[in-house]
Amino acid sequence: MARRSWIAQAARIAWKDLHIEGRSxxxxxxxxxxxxxxxxxxxxxxxxxxxxxxxxxxxxGILWVAVLxxxxxxxxxxxxxxxxxxxxxxxxxxxVPRSAIYAGKLAATAAIMLLVELLLxxxxxxxxxxxxxxxxLWLGLLLLLGTIGFASVGVxxxxxxxxxxxxxxxxxxxxxxxxxPVLLAASRATAYLLxxxxxxxxxxxxxxxxLAALDVVFVVVGLWSFEPVVMGE
Amino acid sequence: xxxxxxxxxxxxxxxxxxxxxxxxxxxVAPWLVANAPLxxxxxxxxxxxxxxVPCAWLLxxxxxxxxxxxxxxxxxxxxxxxxxALCSAELGVLFGLCxxxxxxxxxxxxxxxxxxxxVRLTSSLLLWLMLIAYGLAxxxxxxxxxxxxxxxxxxxxxxxxxxxxxxxxxxxxxxxxRTVSSLAPGMRLPFFFSLAIFSALWGVLLALRMRxxxxxxxxxxxxxxxxxxxxxxx
Numbered sequence: 406m407a408r409r410s411w412i413a414q415a416a417r418i419a420w421k422d423l424h425i426e427g428r429s430x431x432x433x434x435x436x437x438x439x440x441x442x443x444x445x446x447x448x449x450x451x452x453x454x455x456x457x458x459x460x461x462x463x464x465x466g467i468l469w470v471a472v473l474x475x476x477x478x479x480x481x482x483x484x485x486x487x488x489x490x491x492x493x494x495x496x497x498x499x500x501v502p503r504s505a506i507y508a509g510k511l512a513a514t515a516a517i518m519l520l521v522e523l524l525l526x527x528x529x530x531x532x533x534x535x536x537x538x539x540x541x542l543w544l545g546l547l548l549l550l551g552t553i554g555f556a557s558v559g560v561x562x563x564x565x566x567x568x569x570x571x572x573x574x575x576x577x578x579x580x581x582x583x584x585x586p587v588l589l590a591a592s593r594a595t596a597y598l599l600x601x602x603x604x605x606x607x608x609x610x611x612x613x614x615x616l617a618a619l620d621v622v623f624v625v626v627g628l629w630s631f632e633p634v635v636m637g638e
Numbered sequence: 639x640x641x642x643x644x645x646x647x648x649x650x651x652x653x654x655x656x657x658x659x660x661x662x663x664x665x666v667a668p669w670l671v672a673n674a675p676l677x678x679x680x681x682x683x684x685x686x687x688x689x690x691v692p693c694a695w696l697l698x699x700x701x702x703x704x705x706x707x708x709x710x711x712x713x714x715x716x717x718x719x720x721x722x723a724l725c726s727a728e729l730g731v732l733f734g735l736c737x738x739x740x741x742x743x744x745x746x747x748x749x750x751x752x753x754x755x756x757v758r759l760t761s762s763l764l765l766w767l768m769l770i771a772y773g774l775a776x777x778x779x780x781x782x783x784x785x786x787x788x789x790x791x792x793x794x795x796x797x798x799x800x801x802x803x804x805x806x807x808x809x810x811x812x813x814x815x816r817t818v819s820s821l822a823p824g825m826r827l828p829f830f831f832s833l834a835i836f837s838a839l840w841g842v843l844l845a846l847r848m849r850x851x852x853x854x855x856x857x858x859x860x861x862x863x864x865x866x867x868x869x870x871x872x
Contacts, residue, residue, distance in 0.1 A: 428809055434682055509806070558793055561789050562786065562789070562790070562794075565779070565782045565785055565786035566779065566780075566782065566786060567782065568780050568781040568782050569778065569779050569780030569781070569782065569783065569786075570778075570780055571778050571780075572780075574778075575774060575775065575778060575779065578771055578774055578776055579771045579774070579786070579790055582764055582768045582771050582794075583766040583768065583771075583790070583793045583794065585764055585801065585804075586797065586800045586803075586804040587803050588809050589804045589805070590804055593808065611807075615778060615803070615804065615807075620798055622796055622800065623793070625792055626796050630712060630789050630792055633712040633713055633785065634712065634782075634785045634786065634787075634788070634789045635782075635785075636785070
């Protein structure tokens with residue numbers, strides 16, 4: 406068989422993960438339910454009295470907190486699967502560059518997270534009557550960039566936590582301090598886009614670009630450090 | 639394979655010199671600080687600056703040394719790099735604690751609040767949290783914990799400028815971003831002296847901590863050798 410290109414190999418690994426997910430739908434359901442619960446918990450905590458709406462800052466914050474918390478669920482589950490029957494060992498033994506494994510895992514995790522987020526955004530509109538439609542495409546781009554930024558760090562950490570007993574507790578503790586800039590950039594840009602009274606969208610454009618730059622940095626560090634991090638497996 | 643014993647005499651000399659320097663500094667530095675001119679608006683409160691800023695600088699230095707050691711460990715398998723990373727992260731947590739205690743004290747006196755989401759406060763807090771997370775990964779990360787922590791350190795170092803930029807833009811600019819260059823001439827000597835002395839203390843603590851870590855590793859190796867020998871001879 407001819408040697409496949411790096412991209413084809415990464416796509417193959419992503420496809421494998423998505424295929425498994427397509428069969429069981431476990432991550433999408435649990436993560437989606439978790440994300441919806443986070444949104445509801447915030448609604449109960451923030452909305453008081455007769456006031457039905459919260460400001461665009463709060464909606465953006467709720468959206469991204471829901472993405473972060475439910476994202477950790479997705480991350481730990483996609484790697485839990487590799488633990489079953491020592492699947493990770495065969496994956497690492499296969500003649501595929503480690504960076505392609507990283508890229509494939511990242512693509513699959515981001516795709517699953519995005520699917521849930523696409524359901525989450527309309528839920529926010531319904532609950533808080535947030536104006537997502539005027540800039541729906543831009544918001545979609547923000548969700549994509551934010552998810553990649555989050556998952557690029559998360560994939561490394563959850564791969565390294567594969568054998569740790571307290572991995573679920575540790576994943577969030579390690580991940581959140583690192584992805585704070587992602588959260589800041591994504592929620593600021595979202596808040597500007599959701600604000601109908603915003604004079605112009607320059608800040609949103611700036612934060613979107615900053616988020617893209619963050620993604621580049623995190624993905625480069627991820628591609629580069631994945632191999633030595635999983636070498637001990 | 640047993641690791642090398644740390645050379646006793648060389649390190650003893652190093653420690654004595656470092657210790658003398660540091661102790662000397664702890665007598666001279668307070669005298670210099672006490673005799674530095676009083677700041678016009680803040681008065682005596684400003685003196686915490688000679689303690690606070692060196693600690694913040696060491697928090698930053700610890701993060702980058704930790705990342706450097708982690709780099710050597712991850713990509714070259716250097717055990718020494720791993721020890722360096724662990725020990726500097728611990729020192730970073732320690733000096734970060736000093737920053738987090740002295741900062742709010744000063745802020746309360748100067749700004750009237752303990753905490754504001756100012757860029758340097760927030761980025762120091764995040765740096766400190768990353769170093770604490772590094773320690774958690776080391777301690778509870780299980781078999782892959784050392785590699786995980788090293789990856790964490792790399793991301794933390796890459797994050798430092800990003801955190802600074804993002805928080806800066808998030809909150810607007812700090813009112814006195816150029817404190818050090820605008821320092822009154824009488825304050826410069828005590829400030830740089832404190833900075834040097836704190837850095838020397840950091841260096842001595844780092845060397846001591848690394849030596850302790852090395853001895854511990856060696857002890858474990860020896861215990862294994864002894865166990866093996868006992869297992870072989872009936």
